[in-house]
Amino acid sequence: MTSTNDAIDLLNLSFDELVALVVSWEQPRFRAAQIWRWVYHTLTADFGEMVNLPAALRAQLAEHTYVGRLEPVDVAVSDDGLTEKTVFRTRDGHYIETVLMRYTNRNTLCLSSQIGCALGCVFCSTGQSGFARDLSAGEISAQVLHYAQKLAQQNAHVTNVVFMGMGEPMLNDEAVWRAIANLNDREGLALGARRFTISTAGIVPGIERMAREAMEVGLAVSLHAPDNALRNRIVPINRRYAIERLLEACRRYIERTGRRVTFEYILMDGINDSDEHARRTAELLRNLLCHVNLIPLNPSPACPFRPSPRERVMRFQEILVNGRIQTTLRASRGLEIEAGCGQLRERYAKRSAEAGQHG
Ligand code: SAH
Numbered sequence: 001m002t003s004t005n006d007a008i009d010l011l012n013l014s015f016d017e018l019v020a021l022v023v024s025w026e027q028p029r030f031r032a033a034q035i036w037r038w039v040y041h042t043l044t045a046d047f048g049e050m051v052n053l054p055a056a057l058r059a060q061l062a063e064h065t066y067v068g069r070l071e072p073v074d075v076a077v078s079d080d081g082l083t084e085k086t087v088f089r090t091r092d093g094h095y096i097e098t099v100l101m102r103y104t105n106r107n108t109l110c111l112s113s114q115i116g117c118a119l120g121c122v123f124c125s126t127g128q129s130g131f132a133r134d135l136s137a138g139e140i141s142a143q144v145l146h147y148a149q150k151l152a153q154q155n156a157h158v159t160n161v162v163f164m165g166m167g168e169p170m171l172n173d174e175a176v177w178r179a180i181a182n183l184n185d186r187e188g189l190a191l192g193a194r195r196f197t198i199s200t201a202g203i204v205p206g207i208e209r210m211a212r213e214a215m216e217v218g219l220a221v222s223l224h225a226p227d228n229a230l231r232n233r234i235v236p237i238n239r240r241y242a243i244e245r246l247l248e249a250c251r252r253y254i255e256r257t258g259r260r261v262t263f264e265y266i267l268m269d270g271i272n273d274s275d276e277h278a279r280r281t282a283e284l285l286r287n288l289l290c291h292v293n294l295i296p297l298n299p300s301p302a303c304p305f306r307p308s309p310r311e312r313v314m315r316f317q318e319i320l321v322n323g324r325i326q327t328t329l330r331a332s333r334g335l336e337i338e339a340g341c342g343q344l345r346e347r348y349a350k351r352s353a354e355a356g357q358h359g
């Protein structure tokens with residue numbers, strides 16, 4: 001039996017909601033725990049494999065629910081094999097991207113949280129392609145389950161999850177937090193809360209919520225400029241939440257969690273990479289428990305800017321370090337597979353639009 005159109009994606013339910021569902025079918029509560037383990041621990045989406053469930057329950061599940069899966073339509077692997085990007089097609093025909101980055105002792109997944117993004121940062125291909133819709137919690141979790149399953153076959157695990165793919169996670173925070181809670185659950189994948197990082201362009205209410213949440217999820221803030229005039233121009237949401245308010249919210253997050261905030265700073269030639277910009281950034285972040293991640297711009301056809309030259313990057317880093325700001329230079333990963341935010345999907349969507357199949 002196949003599920004109907006208004007069937008429930010089990011990945012959208014919390015554990016308590018799954019209990020309520022099976023109880024409404026007059027099944028004992030422990031059936032929910034069994035289903036949960038199949039989905040999040042054994043990583044199966046096939047009710048036929050859930051052999052400890054009565055056949056009638058399996059049939060009922062198949063009729064009214066499904067375990068959301070995304071269809072991989074394109075996979076690109078970097079030359080060194082360490083970075084892999086998958087373009088997934090959603091059930092309603094949109095495309096999203098997920099990137100796996102393998103390191104010596106961790107496997108980090110970079111997730112999408114929305115289809116497109118409404119914030120329109122000028123250097124970002126996702127931002128330039130506009131906004132279609134939020135991803136559901138199930139679609140967020142499905143990206144992780146896809147890779148959890150794939151890595152399990154290689155005796156490996158997803159160890160870290162960062163919301164640095166397409167979209168602004170803090171404008172879809174209900175779904176993001178729901179997915180985190182489900183993936184964090186000890187009876188399932190059991191991914192520790194501290195292994196998640198939410199990256200935001202600066203949605204202050206979202207950061208305030210993070211400071212209140214019981215789960216200690218990491219915070220990354222896409223700063224990219226030390227003053228409001230420049231930041232207004234390249235990260236337009238700054239017009240709504242200016243740098244002062246943004247840093248105030250970060251300060252509260254640090255006080256509440258004791259965790260270090262990561263500030264991301266993309267270096268763009270002649271735009272935000274002068275000595276003066278570096279000095280002002282150091283000034284701005286002084287006395288804040290933080291660290292700066294410098295990222296050379298990943299250029300895309302739609303992007304009007306160029307990456308900063310190597311010596312500029314080194315000089316910028318030196319000024320920050322002299323200003324006692326802990327700074328790392330992010331090694332550019334997977335440039336040749338268009339691993340920059342939104343880039344492979346953009347090409348894919350274009351290709352299918354040309355073929356007349358894009359929905
Ligand atoms: N919307 C959130 C998370 C997704 S973007 C945010 O903006 O933080 C994730 C990161 O990719 C952000 O730091 C963003 O600034 C960065 N990014 C976007 N376009 C980029 C590009 N062309 N080159 C390098 N980094 C880019």
Ligand code: SF4
Pocket residue numbers: 117118119120121124125126127128165166167168200201222341
């Ligand atoms: Fe959206 Fe982040 Fe891209 Fe800005 S950088 S447009 S917030 S996805």
